[in-house]
Amino acid sequence: MTQVTLQSEVEKLVKEFTIDESTLKVLTEYFIESIEAGLGHSSDEHSKSLPMIPTFVTKVPNGREHGTYLAADLGGTNFRVCSVDLRGDSTFQLEQSKAKIPEDLLDAETSSELFSYLAKKVKQFVERHHADRLSTDEDKHLKLGFTFSYPVNQTALGKGTLIRWTKGFKIQDTVGKDVVELLQIELDKQQVPVKVVALANDTVGTLLSHAYASGASPSGKQGDSVIGAIFGTGTNGCYLEPIDEIKKLDPKIAEELKNKGETHMVVNTEWGSFDNDLKHLPNSIYDERIDKISSNPGYHMFEKRVSGMFMGEILRQVLVELHSKGVIFTQYPNYERLPHRLRTAFELDSEVLSHIEIDDSTNLKETELSLLQSLRLPTIKEERIAIQSIVRAISRRSAYLAAVPLAAILIRTKALEGYHKEVEIGVDGSVVEYYPGFRSMIRHALALSPLGPDGERKVHIQISKDGSGVGAALSVQSST
Ligand code: BGC
DSSP, X not given: OOOXXXXXXXXXXXXXXXXXXXXXXXXXXXXXXXXXXXXXXXXOTTOOSOOOEEOOOOOOOOSOOEEEEEXXXXXXXXEEEEEEEEESSSOXXXXXXXXXXXXXXXXXXXXXXXXXXXXXXHHHHHHHHOGGGOOSOGGGOEEEEEXXXXXXXXXXXXXXXXOXXXXXXXXXXXXXXXXXXXXXHHHHHXXXXXXXXXXXXXXXXXXXXXXXHHHTOGGGOOSEEEEEEEESSSEEEEEEEEGGGOTTSOHXXXXXXXXXXXXXXXXXXXXXXXXXXXXXXXXXXXXXXXXXHSSSTTSOTTHHHHSHHHHHHHHHHHHHHHHHTTSSOTTSOSGGGSOGGGGSTTOSOHHHHHHHHTOOSGGGHHHHHHHHHHHOOOOOHHHHHHHHHHHHHHHHHHHHHHHHHHHHHHHXXXXXXXXXXXXXXXXXXXHHHHSTTHHHHHHHHHHHSTTHHHHHHTEEEEEOTTHHHHHHHHHHHHHO
């Protein structure tokens, strides 16, 4: 029998977490299939397929849009209110205030507890920055775009019911309700002179703001903006699909849009829910354990392998398992004796992994400090070497998986077909922005995917800052 050592366990793990060329191919093909299935299904609350939600945004901006709009953004744990002045030359000015959502609101009994808090923040912002617009005259109400970064079943630009919460929110009462209406009711109750006219997912905001910013400056433009994507606490993406292909769209609405000359609509894929049935996604015991303790077991299975909310938890689960096998942290005789933080789910932030990923200090001293600080966990050099290998395996799996929807959408939309055709993908989110090497690992995987190295070279992945603020303003603009 071979001896179980830390090194042999790490080698097994790295192998298990490797996504090779053939897996990329299978996943990309399955993603394309799932897009087609999702465009055909009506998005009902219990559906496990790719949601593929029509957004009622029918074009991307060209940079010449202008006007002053309000935007509110409920994303991870923060709520932002902004006032965006689009100047019509691809630039904008933005004022904002940001507040951390109080913990007790994440699992409040009623929706109104959360939405009255949001309305209060909008009110404070308007009083501070738009005192001149505090009119009771409805026609003069400021128009607000609401970036709501959770899956909603959108039925019009300014209407959408929550399918389910993700990323830690657990307010059951909100599921099935129109989130625009919930916010408007509370704004009206507090007599805030604001009308919520557009609802936008953060990915839609990212696509719109990216197109706006690169639109009117041809010198900086490297191709059409074709995908808006988020790789942060959660992950998701959107792109333009021909209206005729969105079979689930009410035929009357499709006809009306086409009569107005519209040809395409942005679709919010909600790719966090790709392959919820785990037909092809890798599934380790760590993934299974995380799913069980998550707020939405059985859903968002792709997100649980890719996004920042879960990378740290995967590492924590792996470390606890290695300890139970007796190959790491042997000074602790049993699970109960491990440092409390190492026993606490979701305690380990992906930011810690980002330091370990690139630690090249002597004896991995920085890793030692990071683990001491974040988990109160002392380590020896051999353990740190093992932990660094595990961290790199986790982030590489995440980035390689992240490439799958990008490759699939580019292939499905034939975005790279044409002479010297190049495309831009606007991205936002803490992982893609700050995790060292994440973007280049996505690129490696794109080259290895069915897109191939030639396709990969024509793809420009660009950080699009403030997507959720500027994008919401742009979606208001598209409602006018
Ligand atoms: C949500 C998406 C969102 C993504 C990124 C996911 O958990 O379901 O709606 O776009 O996170 O914020």
